[in-house]
Amino acid sequence: MPxxxxxxxxxxxxxPLMEHGSPLLxxxxxxxELARQLQSHLDHPCKALxxxxxxxxxxxxxxxxxxxxxxxxxxxPPSAAEMMKRRKMSQVRVSSIGEEDGYSWRKYxxxxxxxxxxxxxxxxxxxxxxxxxPATKQVQRSDDDPAVFEVTxxxxxxxxxxxxxxxxQQQQSLSSEVGLKGHEESMVDILFPELTLQSMSPPRYGxxxxxxxxxADSDMDFMVEEFDFEQGFQFxxxxxxx
DNA sequence: TTCATTTGACCCTC
DNA sequence: GAGGGTCAAATGAA
Numbered sequence: 312m313p314x315x316x317x318x319x320x321x322x323x324x325x326x327p328l329m330e331h332g333s334p335l336l337x338x339x340x341x342x343x344e345l346a347r348q349l350q351s352h353l354d355h356p357c358k359a360l361x362x363x364x365x366x367x368x369x370x371x372x373x374x375x376x377x378x379x380x381x382x383x384x385x386x387x388p389p390s391a392a393e394m395m396k397r398r399k400m401s402q403v404r405v406s407s408i409g410e411e412d413g414y415s416w417r418k419y420x421x422x423x424x425x426x427x428x429x430x431x432x433x434x435x436x437x438x439x440x441x442x443x444x445p446a447t448k449q450v451q452r453s454d455d456d457p458a459v460f461e462v463t464x465x466x467x468x469x470x471x472x473x474x475x476x477x478x479x480q481q482q483q484s485l486s487s488e489v490g491l492k493g494h495e496e497s498m499v500d501i502l503f504p505e506l507t508l509q510s511m512s513p514p515r516y517g518x519x520x521x522x523x524x525x526x527a528d529s530d531m532d533f534m535v536e537e538f539d540f541e542q543g544f545q546f547x548x549x550x551x552x553x
Numbered sequence: 554t555t556c557a558t559t560t561g562a563c564c565c566t567c
Numbered sequence: 568g569a570g571g572g573t574c575a576a577a578t579g580a581a
Contacts, residue, residue: 425571
């Protein structure tokens with residue numbers, strides 16, 4: 312049976328970035344774990360703040376690791392290339408795929424796909440039965456780069472949870488900044504309700520080609536392909552955790 | 554006890 | 568019949 316990254320849940324706790332190491336790293340790991348617990352108990356928008364705290368602590372751990380396992384405080388910060396390399400190694404963060412888009416999902420199936428090296432996981436909105444939310448998504452690890460997850464969304468969320476998730480005003484100003492409007496704006500809002508769109512390339516969505524997004528609240532980059540508004544928010548998003 | 558995940562079986566489409 | 572998507576019983580963790 313092939314292993315597959317499960318979305319976060321009380322039963323799938325993420326491993327600390329560093330199991331062993333200096334007291335500094337131990338403290339950082341504990342702080343990160345506490346921040347994650349705090350995050351799980353908070354509602355939006357406080358949850359987003361907790362997410363930032365977790366992200367900052369993770370970065371601190373990576374900096375500490377830059378000086379070796381002992382976390383040499385006197386060591387100079389790693390170069391951009393080194394940071395990129397280390398981030399690739401700390402792929403444990405990928406396990407957050409299940410909640411990174413701000414919604415709660417419930418896994419209902421997994422299939423081996425013909426020609427793919429990794430199985431495809433099927434998720435539906437947790438509120439499917441209670442609120443009749445039709446949103447589903449499929450998550451599949453890329454064959455080319457295991458660090459890349461292909462996420463395909465089907466259907467828009469109709470549950471109320473989304474309304475608490477993102478401040479409209481913030482989204483509006485950013486959308487005008489990058490030239491988004493109408494459906495395009497909605498897609499970004501649905502894709503990344505907890506993140507703030509910082510820039511995009513090319514500066515506007517079209518219906519062909521690729522769009523790369525940079526989020527101000529995250530050190531992750533995203534690339535979006537194949538969006539089809541005519542069929543109800545059907546598109547693919549590649550989360551680049553590197 | 555509750556709830557989420559796992560996983561084999563079933564259903565649908567081509 | 569093959570492949571993809573979904574169902575639902577079994578399982579496990581909190």
